[in-house]
Each structure stands twice: as structure tokens, then as C-alpha cells.
Amino acid sequence: MIKTSNVTKIFTGRGQIVRAVDGVSAEVAAGEVVVIIGPSGSGKSTFLRCLNGLEQFDEGHIVIDGVDLADKKTDINKVRREVGMVFQQFNLFPHKTVLDNITLAQKIVRKRDRDEAQQKARQLLQKVGIAEKEAEYPSRLSGGQQQRVAIARALAMDPKIMLFDEPTSALDPEMVGEVLDVMKQLAREGMTMVVVTHEMGFAREVADRVIFMDQGKLVEEGTPEHFFTEPKEERAKTFLKQVL
């Protein structure tokens, strides 16, 4: 489903050159849940953002469902329809109600009519457990509720892949659970997911595979059992000691 080879992203600024993503090659199969972990500044978010073209990478190839993002002829908007993204800061549209947040892109990108889009939106709101909030504006929702709306908004496009960029990092601790529950349900339903997170419990429970990144490089990857119990690399060991 996703195949990246030697992806490199270089930031230049104030005379410094930072290789934020440094030659990352990875694969994600259809239906697989891959969790990317690593210390802050390790390039995991940047790598994730490369996967739907929010960051342009400088070298390498990213092939999503057979389409190469490095190819200049690729219509990135078409790829993005198939790749949903959930952000750390939710990024709901504050001037639209919950329902409009979910129907807008369906209408203008997927060209669905109003009734169909609303039906889909209500069904998804039901699924994430906030059907009663459809007429509210995002500012009246709690962080956890906003993030669940954001997930519903991404799912409304019927994506083949869902990307999560630290979806619980901006939440109050008591709201983390409700968002993780929705994500676990998605994983059970067979959605292909790439998740950047600091929730080690989630990684251990839900992930099919864990990727550990540090300083832009893919340091280690493996099943959760392997990674959390007997990591090979020294840096992964140090990291786990600090977070667990």
C-alpha cells in the first residue's frame, strides 16, 4: 500500500542544514497498523507529512497505492483523497459546524450531493460516539470530541490509508482514552494506519509493526513484542528506558 525508498527531507535555514528525514525506506501493507515512535525532533512527524505531500521531500520515492509522489505528473490532490490525515491540533474548521466540517470536502472533492454527504457524516459521528453534537461549532467541544470529529472528517472521504500525527498529544489525559478507542476500532476494521504517537500502550496493543526513528533515520523496526522486550539497537534501548 505504501512503499518508501530512501526518502530524504532537508531543511536549510540560518546557514544550518538539517536532514530531518534521512534515507528512510519502509513499507506498509494493506490493513497493517504501523506505529512510528522516537524522541522529539527525530523526524517522525516530518516523515509522516511526506506521505501525503504536506512536506515535499528532496530525494527518494514514496509510492502510495501504485502512485509515485516524486513523479512531477502526479496529481497530489487525487492522492490526498485516498490518504486521510489526523493532526495533533485537530485543525477543525472553526467557522463551520461539526456536520459541515465533515460534509464540506465530501461535497466539493468527492462531488457527493448534500443528503448523501450528511448521511455519511451522521453515520460516522455515530461511530465516533458524538452524534448529538452535529450542530455545534468546534469551539464548544472538548479536545477529545474535537479529535474524534477530525477522525470522522478524514474517514468521510473513504480513504484507503489513515495517517495520525500525534493525535493524543494535545489532549488532557482523561480524553486520551476516547480517541484511542476510536483508533483501535478502526484498526480492528482493517484500516491501513500509520500512527506517530507517544502512547506506548497503544503501540504495544494495536500495532502490527513498530518503527523507531532517531535523528531522521529509521533505526529499528519490528513487531511490538520484539521491539518492547528485546530491542537490538542501543538508541532504542535508551529511549525505551526513558519512556516506559
Place this chain on the structure above:
Amino acid sequence: MTGSQSIWPWKLLLAAILIVMAAGTWGAVNRIDYTWRWNRVPDYFLYKSEESRKIPFDGWVEKIISVGSTSTVSLVSESGEKVTVKVATNTVRVSESEDLFEGDTIGFVKEWRLGPLTTGLWTTLWLSAGASVLALIIGLLTGLARISRNYTLRGLAALYVEFIRGTPLLVQIFIAYFFIGTVFDLSRNAAGIGALAIFAGAYVAEIVRAGIQSIPKGQMEAARSLGMNLFQAMVYIILPQSFKRILPPLSGQFISLIKDSSLVSVIAITDLTKSGREIITSTFATFEIWLTIAAMYLIVTSILSQLVFYLERRLAASD
């Protein structure tokens, strides 16, 4: 210090200061020799004009039928031609079967006419409205060009804004009328509206640019990640949110535009200010007219700011 201080002593002080200022002005004006003629001012808004009606041929009056305040006078010429004329009853100057020569006055018609202050205000209003719409379009396009990724577009927009903000509006109006207007054969109204629109457009562009840049980057990223293209994301996500933020500075700009429109009187457009000057040259009622005109500008701008205030409150629904 307690949190709940009573406000009425300060209200009293405010009222006292205003009364002292008014009394001072009154006293100062009384010391100079000036005859106030406020009673003449309403005539410059709306007045009743008397127009004479004349007989178009040599002939005689057949009959006069008076119904209420209007009288219908039937006239017959020497060759048998008939004409009826309506005039006000109390101004009829002829009697039945009287002989008349061509051009004799039969009576007068009284009609309400708009005075120069009203027509001047109307000119100011449509001039400002036209310039505002154009300025909004120019400003929106320039504002978007300012944040474009294309170097040439960015450069052009920056040059335009710099040039307009760095030169006086009065000079721009002269250039628009005497230079550009002559080259392209523009009417004075077109030159006036154009100059105002281009002037305000530069400021609107900066307001629009700041408004767009004030929207968090995440909004654009969220829109794009849902598959919207740049145009869709701008139209549906970024611009509606920016609009709410730029409404207060934008309305300030349009209020400035209404006031600045008084400058077009220098190219002989008869707006409110020019009307005032014309009235003063014939009446010497300098004090009354300028005070009235100031009050009229104030009323127009206050109404506009109240409208914007109302609109802002409505748009605040999602906050």
C-alpha cells in the same frame, strides 16, 4: 482598590467637560460679528421651486377649472389650436376670455426639488460605494498576489502597494485626472472613482494579506489533506475565516474612503464638499454650511460603522 467602582461621577465629569467646551465655543463665536442663518440651511436639502408656465402662442383663455390647489387653464390660439396648462390655483394670473400674447405667464407650478447638499451627498455616496467595491476587488487580488509563490506576482503587488502608500492621495487624483485621464480620455467621474479605488485598494491588500496570514497554517494543511486544491481551500476555508478577522480594519478603511472622497472636489466633481463650497460662494453662510457638511459625513460614517458592528456580532456565532 475595589473592583466595582461606580461610574456616575465620571459620567458627570464628561458631561461637565462637554458643556464647558460648548459654552466656550458659543462665547467665542458671540464675540465676532457673524449673523447665523440656520433657517436657510434646510433649503439646501430640499426646496420648493416655482416655475412659470407660459402660453405658447397668441390666443385667449377659454376657461379655468379649479380643483383644490390646482387649476386647469384651457387656451385656444387664433388658428383654433387648443392647449391645457396646469398651474397652482393661487398663482393664476389670467382670467377667462382674456386675450394673451405668446410668452405671457399664465401661472406658476410649485415643485419639490433636491437641494445641492442632497445631490452632493448622493454623489459622495455612489462615488464611495463604487470605489469601495473596486477597492475590495483590487485589494483581494493584490493581497493574494502578495503571498503568492510566484516571484513576479509578489514583486508587482509589492511595488503597487509601495507606490500608492508612498504618495499623497491628492497627487494621485491629479495624476489620474490630468495625466491618465487625458491619455485614455476618461471622464472626471471615472478618474475620481479610479483614483480612490486604487488608493484604497493598496491598503485593503495589506489588510487582506495580514488577515490570510493570521489563519493558522493547520487550516490550510487540513483542507489540503482532504484533497481540496489550493483554490478550494482558499475559498471555503481560509478566506471566510480571514474575512471575520479583517472586517474591523476593512470597515475602517472604507470609512476613510468616504472621507477621502472629499478630495475629488479638486477635479470639479460636485460631491458633498464641492456643493458646500458652491453654496458658500453664493450665500457666505460659511459657518452653518461647513458644520452641516461635517455632521453629514459623520452621520454616514456612523451608520456604516453601526452596520459593521452588527455584522461582526452575527459572524461571531462560531466563537
